[in-house]
Amino acid sequence: DGGITQSPKYLFRKEGQNVTLSCEQNLNHDAMYWYRQDPGQGLRLIYYSQIVNDFQKGDIAEGYSVSREKKESFPLTVTSAQKNPTAFYLCASLGFTGTGTGELFFGEGSRLTVL
């Protein structure tokens, strides 16, 4: 079935370590996104990529990095520079409804906990 796969679902990290979250889609979508979700806050955009080999910073890019070498894949690295990395991370890609409205398709999320 078509969809977005994020892995791992749960990840624990020690302070000072970099970790990479995987996001793969087989929907043939061009645009992909990474959001961070914290309790009581809306989704905040970390990075997005509209096309292969191109990506742009979102609202809270500091301490994160991404790459987009393949259309299907948009991995997110949480670096040691991210001061408060414990959160739920959501990857999404952009499709379109029958009326041409953009619709975000989300993965199941990855929960990162810093010990």
Place this chain on the structure above:
Amino acid sequence: GEDVEQSLFLSVREGDSSVINCTYTDSSSTYLYWYKQEPGAGLQLLTYIFSNMDMKQDQRLTVLLNKKDKHLSLRIADTQTGDSAIYFCAESHRNNNDMRFGAGTRLTVKP
């Protein structure tokens, strides 16, 4: 930046109607959305409305838009326990890279 605001919690009894409210500040929003998030999962699009509409109905869901007051609501008729989830309001312009989400309303449905 522009804000999207929602109340954080709503509790209803099974069979009652639920109304989840949202306000936004960007008067140039083109599309307004409701997404549903079940525990430990990603978001799924429930419904959306264009800014030139004032109402949209889809089975048990009714979306009302008051563009003058920048107020969006989602009504769920005959609410079921399976409707328990977090509901996110979102708005965007034509360029979906600027989609703004509210904090989400956690709906609890009691038997």
